[in-house]
Amino acid sequence: MFPKKPTDSSTTHQHSFDEARWVNNVRKSLDAELEEQHPLEQVTVSIFTVPKALMCSTHRDSYTPQRVSIGPYHCLKPELHETERYKLAIAKKFRNQSKSFMFHYLVEKLHSMEAKIRACYHKHINLNEETLLWIMAIDSSFLIEFLKVYYSFGKVETLINRAGHNEILRDIMMIENQIPLFVLRKTLEVQLESTEAAADDLLLSILTGLCRDLSPLVIKFEDDQILKARFREFNHILDFLYQMIVPRIQEEEEEEEEENRAGNNGEKRGCKFLRETKLQFKRVFASRPADIILRLPWRVVSNLPGFIALSYLFTRQENEATATTVSVFDMEKPPLVEELTIPSVSELHKAGVKFKPTQNGNVSTVSFDSNTGHFHLPVINLDINTDTVLRNLVAYEASNTSGGPLVFTRYTELINGIIDSDEDVRLLREQGVLVSRLKSDEEAAEMWNGMSKSVRLTKVGFLDKTIEDVNRYYTGRWMVKIGRFVDVYVYGSWKILAFLGAVLLLILVSLQVLSLVFGSLRLFGLRTG
Structure with a gap:
């Protein structure tokens, strides 16, 4: 037999006290009079x-x-x-x-x-x-x-x-x-x-x-x-x-969705007619003879020299717009944190985007104007306390929303996406979007880059639309298209170009050697003759 473990009277008293308090709290919460x-x-x-x-x-x-x-x-x-x-x-x-x-x-x-x-x-x-x-x-x-x-x-x-x-x-x-x-x-x-x-x-x-x-x-x-x-x-x-x-953004989005539903009810008949017409055209052009007739000219043209480069420049924007449209209407799949891809401030600045500070100062003022290229953002205030405040706001939103959209978290992911370096912070400061009291722009960039961790995946309509508009505007600029074309077809194929250059150099050297040989033979023939 093992000796009995000594009983701690204070521990026993604490457990009994806790049990009595628990019973008392339950009784109070269920008492009708106290509940009032x-x-x-x-x-x-x-x-x-x-x-x-x-x-x-x-x-x-x-x-x-x-x-x-x-x-x-x-x-x-x-x-x-x-x-x-x-x-x-x-x-x-x-x-x-x-x-x-x-x-x-x-x-x-x-x-x-x-x-x-x-x-x-x-x-x-x-x-x-x-x-x-x-x-x-x-x-x-x-x-x-x-x-x-x-x-x-x-x-x-x-x-x-x-x-x-x-x-x-x-x-x-x-x-x-x-x-x-x-x-x-x-x-x-x-x-x-x-x-x-x-x-x-x-x-x-x-x-x-x-x-x-x-x-x-x-x-x-x-x-x-x-x-x-x-x-x-x-x-x-x-x-x-x-x-x-973060004012009542979720309620405003729900009201907009209800208005859109009400407007869509009046357009159901027109949509039905267009859908039936579209089906008729598909039946005609989906046949085998029509497919051969329509594809033959395209196959001839696509084999012409230099057509690949032109098709890249003219069709890339259309493909990206189609992909963006799919992502907009794919409401069933929430965007992953890794899917938030957006160019940095310096890249957007080179493409002609102007950053404009908003007046209200809350997250709902984030927007992008595709006509003017103006990216509207609330003024960001950075000091020694900002990092702690940001993290606790994100933690509170994750705990308090009960499965709703994490609006402020998505906003921090957006800012983290456009700020990659101290150059990005400097540009935002010069355009009045960011006010920093930190020691350096590098410190401000490091603070935002450390905010990427999220509790769960989320989707916020107006912020996701802003990101898509910015990406569409950026990829549609001619400077960006030419730069990507050079990256893909010049820098991306440097091995082939190096091989072709080596072959060309070998051919030139061979021609030069042959010309020297033939010259020597001709000179030797004249002398012997």
């Missing part, structure tokens, strides 16, 4: 963990807070204990702004929201009620005071240096470092002793300043009244920034 007070069925999960596909070792720091934890996912981690005193110091300053404000009073106010707070998190929160509510009270107070002071004076006293500011700002925008906006609203209500409307106004101004500084795209915010009306739709700070950059 906490309509959890209306609360959507909005605070996620990073998808495993994005948690590669090279960019792990972009998703894990380095200076401060916000919310329950990373709280009480040993590596973040050093900055807890900064958090408490700033939270105390928040408390001292109101004589009547006390943290235990805020915790009591948040007590009625405890179940709603837990419902916002995708990962199970293994914390008791009191611990969770105190984390919410301290973190929300710290967050509000830090952002208020930072965007009012540009610094948070002397508690943290400038490098620490940027680290905290990056931590605030991480997908796993979020707390619900209704907690921030309640904290402001208690501190200001005001209404929800007043708390919303102050919170909106704080978030607007934050997003202006950290957004990877230069945002033009909506009218204040419209933004206030939509403010309750935002889940947390990262969601606020995401919805400013």
Whole structure:
């Protein structure tokens, strides 16, 4: 018999406590009376963990807070204990702004929201009620005071240096470092002793300043009244920034599809007539005699010298347009990440494409005008915080869309496709599409080239159409056609040309030797004669 393993009383107590809490939470969620007070069925999960596909070792720091934890996912981690005193110091300053404000009073106010707070998190929160509510009270107070002071004076006293500011700002925008906006609203209500409307106004101004500084795209915010009306739709700070950059594009595309369906219903009769006429022509020209008669002149002409070169120049554009049309209507197959092929900025610039910055600043303004060759893009803002913000926006979109189109992810793939080198970054800067505060253009190019990893395949109508329009315009330019012709028929056949040159040189040398021999024989014959 093996000796019995000693029982850890604390572990046993923890398991029993967790089981009792689980039963209590289930009872609360199923209780009809409490359900009216906490309509959890209306609360959507909005605070996620990073998808495993994005948690590669090279960019792990972009998703894990380095200076401060916000919310329950990373709280009480040993590596973040050093900055807890900064958090408490700033939270105390928040408390001292109101004589009547006390943290235990805020915790009591948040007590009625405890179940709603837990419902916002995708990962199970293994914390008791009191611990969770105190984390919410301290973190929300710290967050509000830090952002208020930072965007009012540009610094948070002397508690943290400038490098620490940027680290905290990056931590605030991480997908796993979020707390619900209704907690921030309640904290402001208690501190200001005001209404929800007043708390919303102050919170909106704080978030607007934050997003202006950290957004990877230069945002033009909506009218204040419209933004206030939509403010309750935002889940947390990262969601606020995401919805400013990626407005309701999916809904707009669905409305356009419905309009197209309605228009197509009126054209069904005409399409049916054209289809029947097309079938009749096919039956006539598909016969064997007609096929021989129609193909005979083409076979004669195609064997003429130099026809291959001309046919390459004139038929390549038609073939590419046909291939593009097929890809447009092939809706069943989503585009692969590897299928996003588009020329770089420098190649497009040489082909006559002009890059134009858009005014609104969100992803929906991406377009291409085939008539003028103008490529419209929102202004890109790059600084030391952009890489982290971009990656967490991509991770949030992948977790929050539930199988929908990954609009922002597709946009990053587009920019990654056109930026290959520091020369591409320089051209975008000179044309006003990119504003960089990084050390060099090479650093900016490396940052975008590292954004190619995606969670899953996606298809976004207006972005895919823009890519196809750009490719069609680029391949249709005469400079590109001639360049490709030279590559295929000159540089691509250099071995044959080298062989022919060697044969020609051998023939010339042989002729020269023969002429010398015959000359010598003739001279020798004259002398002997």
